[in-house]
Amino acid sequence: MVALAVKDELxxxxxxxxxxxxxxxxxxxxxxxxxVEEGENGHPVVVITPTYSGCPATEVIExxxxxxxxxxxxxxxxxxxxxxxxxxxxxxxxxxxxxLKEYGIAPPANRxxxxxxxxxxxxxxxxxxxxxxxxxxxxxxxxxxxxxxxxCLEPFDYFKCV
Amino acid sequence: xxxxxxxxxxxxxxxxxxxxxxxxxAEWCGHxxxxxxxxxxxxxxxxxxxxxxxxxxxxxxxEGKGRDEDRLAYFRDTKDWRNLLLLEQPNGDFAKTMAxxxxxxxxxxxxxxxxxxxxxxxxxxxxxxxLKEITYHRRHSADWIIRLGDGTDESHERIQGxxxxxxxxxxEMFDMDAVDDAMLADGFGVDVAALRPVWDDYVNGVLAxxxxxxxxxxxxxxxxxxxxxxxxxxxxxxxxQFLPRAYPDAKW
Ligand SMILES: [Zn+2]
Numbered sequence: 001m002v003a004l005a006v007k008d009e010l011x012x013x014x015x016x017x018x019x020x021x022x023x024x025x026x027x028x029x030x031x032x033x034x035x036v037e038e039g040e041n042g043h044p045v046v047v048i049t050p051t052y053s054g055c056p057a058t059e060v061i062e063x064x065x066x067x068x069x070x071x072x073x074x075x076x077x078x079x080x081x082x083x084x085x086x087x088x089x090x091x092x093x094x095x096x097x098x099x100l101k102e103y104g105i106a107p108p109a110n111r112x113x114x115x116x117x118x119x120x121x122x123x124x125x126x127x128x129x130x131x132x133x134x135x136x137x138x139x140x141x142x143x144x145x146x147x148x149x150x151x152c153l154e155p156f157d158y159f160k161c162v
Numbered sequence: 163x164x165x166x167x168x169x170x171x172x173x174x175x176x177x178x179x180x181x182x183x184x185x186x187x188a189e190w191c192g193h194x195x196x197x198x199x200x201x202x203x204x205x206x207x208x209x210x211x212x213x214x215x216x217x218x219x220x221x222x223x224x225e226g227k228g229r230d231e232d233r234l235a236y237f238r239d240t241k242d243w244r245n246l247l248l249l250e251q252p253n254g255d256f257a258k259t260m261a262x263x264x265x266x267x268x269x270x271x272x273x274x275x276x277x278x279x280x281x282x283x284x285x286x287x288x289x290x291x292x293l294k295e296i297t298y299h300r301r302h303s304a305d306w307i308i309r310l311g312d313g314t315d316e317s318h319e320r321i322q323g324x325x326x327x328x329x330x331x332x333x334e335m336f337d338m339d340a341v342d343d344a345m346l347a348d349g350f351g352v353d354v355a356a357l358r359p360v361w362d363d364y365v366n367g368v369l370a371x372x373x374x375x376x377x378x379x380x381x382x383x384x385x386x387x388x389x390x391x392x393x394x395x396x397x398x399x400x401x402x403q404f405l406p407r408a409y410p411d412a413k414w
Contacts, residue, residue: 053212083287138202162294
């Protein structure tokens with residue numbers, strides 16, 4: 001077993017790694033770190049999840065994790081990617097959602113609520129109005145859709161709920 | 163064929179479908195009729211590329227001859243590709259691209275719903291993950307079928323023409339051969355023939371809303387599972403594979 005104290009320390013180091021496409025978010029905010037476990041040779045194994053299948057950030061994130069760990073004096077480790085259960089935007093932390101909104105990206109709706117309402121309620125990150133309209137379901141990166149606000153008229157990105 | 167050979171072939175079919183359609187969509191980059199669509203088509207292409215990478219990596223491991231995803235993507239010739247003939251057809255105009263996309267999205271959604279229940283955890287994991295993305299793809303292409311069909315006279319005529327042109331490529335999607343049967347029997351794969359009625363219901367609904375006519379079944383072509391492709395695949399591969407073949411082991 002990787003000792004509990006060491007594990008916490010490793011997770012703290014990992015939380016310093018930023019998402020390359022939305023640099024206000026850490027990979028911990030995004031829910032990309034599944035867990036840290038002990039490998040066969042006693043080295044820590046960092047288990048992460050990809051967000052979108054084709055997301056080019058995935059490999060950058062792995063490289064960033066490796067350099068962050070080395071920078072903090074952890075020379076031997078393994079990074080493992082696990083697909084199941086598939087990543088969902090519900091794993092983005094409350095802190096992550098707050099940072100997204102501050103950055104001007106509307107945070108994803110909760111999946112349970114979407115199922116209940118039958119649609120996604122997206123509020124404007126600038127003025128909080130709920131009168132918003134989807135411009136396109138696809139945006140500048142795999143995780144975003146394009147919206148506009150009908151009150152303040154600003155266009156904005158919405159982090160898609162998956 | 164041993165069970166291992168069949169699994170390899172089955173995974174290639176899945177990976178090749180995603181990769182070839184993804185490559186076709188990438189050709190739209192910078193050419194789509196509007197900015198939003200340029201982003202949408204390339205985003206969808208990227209999702210498909212991500213799927214292809216997971217399937218081809220897995221296929222290479224199953225094969226056990228040291229071929230990784232890149233080796234399989236860049237160093238196979240047409241006769242070794244297993245993608246559906248539909249997916250290698252040229253983009254044509256926006257209507258033809260959308261018709262091809264819509265038919266495949268509707269199929270892939272059902273296929274992956276089944277694969278997500280595969281007895282093989284890794285395959286089920288890839289399918290479950292991809293299904294979330296395909297849900298977006300299918301909504302996007304269905305919206306466009308309706309918008310073009312129930313749009314102007316010209317858009318209606320073009321999308322109807324595209325549907326008529328592609329119709330004969332569709333029966334191949336629902337074929338079951340010896341590999342499919344074996345993979346179904348051991349719980350690895352899905353029964354694609356059984357998906358036809360569900361696919362028909364969905365597609366008929368969208369076509370009706372789009373005021374489009376479902377073509378009569380007449381001609382059909384098949385052969386991709388034996389590596390018999392249309393001439394278009396060779397040109398596509400020539401472009402996709404040029405760099406790694408001219409500069410083997412090139413790195414970014
Ligand atoms: Zn606003």
